[in-house]
Every structure is written in structure tokens, then in C-alpha cells.
Amino acid sequence: MTPKFEVLFMEDVDEFLLMIDQKSKDKILYNIERARYYNDKELFKKLKGEIWEFRTLYNKTYFRMFAFWDKTNKSETLVVATHGIIKKTGKVPDKEIEKVELLRQKYFKHKK
Numbered sequence: 768m769t770p771k772f773e774v775l776f777m778e779d780v781d782e783f784l785l786m787i788d789q790k791s792k793d794k795i796l797y798n799i800e801r802a803r804y805y806n807d808k809e810l811f812k813k814l815k816g817e818i819w820e821f822r823t824l825y826n827k828t829y830f831r832m833f834a835f836w837d838k839t840n841k842s843e844t845l846v847v848a849t850h851g852i853i854k855k856t857g858k859v860p861d862k863e864i865e866k867v868e869l870l871r872q873k874y875f876k877h878k879k
Contacts, residue, residue, distance in 0.1 A: 773843060
């Protein structure tokens with residue numbers, strides 16, 4: 768089976784993954800890999816506008832990794848993961864969505 772997209776991690780994602788325990792990191796990476804092959808809103812869900820999130824529930828902890836699509840290259844669809852959080856409230860904080868949008872704009876500005 769061919770994956771539906773490739774995933775690119777920005778620097779903040781690497782920092783987020785370094786600060787969590789190995790089993791949680793493994794589960795997050797496993798879920799991201801599954802999301803590349805299967806349409807499952809429990810794993811990868813649109814939040815608002817162009818902003819998406821990879822979702823992981825592990826050991827009663829909600830992990831979120833924010834992302835956006837880059838479809839400018841016709842031969843490859845790319846999902847750019849910007850940063851992650853441990854979610855503590857029911858709703859994703861607006862400041863996190865604003866951060867992703869800012870990073871998305873910078874990404875496309877520098878890509879041109």
C-alpha cells in the first residue's frame with residue numbers, strides 16, 4: 768500500500784519529541800505512520816482552515832501535533848508538522864492554532 772502523504776517535522780516537533788518519554792514518542796510516531804495510510808479522524812483531523820492535527824491518546828494523556836498541507840509539488844503531497852503539545856483542556860487553545868498559521872505562512876514565504 769502506498770502512503771497518501773509524506774511528513775516533514777519542523778524543529779519544534781523534534782524538541783517536543785525529546786521532552787516526552789520513549790513509549791509516548793513511539794506511540795505518536797506509530798499513529799502518524801498509520802495516518803499516512805488510513806483516513807481516520809481519531810489519528811489525523813482538520814482543526815480550522817488549513818490547520819490539522821495528529822492525535823494520540825496514550826496512557827491517559829492526549830498528545831497533539833499540529834500540521835498543514837503542502838501540495839505545491841505535484842509529484843509529492845507533504846504534511847508539515849509544526850509543533851506538539853500535551854493537551855490538558857477539551858478545546859485546542861487558540862494560541863496553538865495561531866502559532867501553526869504563523870509557521871505555515873513563514874514556510875510558504877520562504878519556499879518561494
